[in-house]
Amino acid sequence: MKSYVVRITSKGQITIPKELRDQFHMVEGETAVMIPVSEGIMLKHELNPMRRLRGIMRREVDPERASQFIQRVRREWRLEQA
Numbered sequence: 533m534k535s536y537v538v539r540i541t542s543k544g545q546i547t548i549p550k551e552l553r554d555q556f557h558m559v560e561g562e563t564a565v566m567i568p569v570s571e572g573i574m575l576k577h578e579l580n581p582m583r584r585l586r587g588i589m590r591r592e593v594d595p596e597r598a599s600q601f602i603q604r605v606r607r608e609w610r611l612e613q614a
Contacts, residue, residue: 548575 538546548558558564558577567574 536549536552538549540546552558556577563578565576565578567576
């Protein structure tokens with residue numbers, strides 16, 4: 533695993549290396565979360581609430597069953613509309 537050396541400014545600020553910002557899609561103005569762990573500090577970029585939800589149901593829903601359910605509801609809706 534590659535390591536990076538950063539300097540802490542007098543204000544306690546650090547610069548996240550560009551390679552890491554690009555790798556983890558961190559952009560200017562985005563907030564980050566620092567979590568103390570036994571080995572030191574873990575830094576994670578904070579996702580907006582909608583991005584946190586992305587893919588959450590992928591593990592819970594069978595795509596084939598979901599598709600069948602959607603088709604059934606659409607058929608029922610069409611019958612009610614007629």
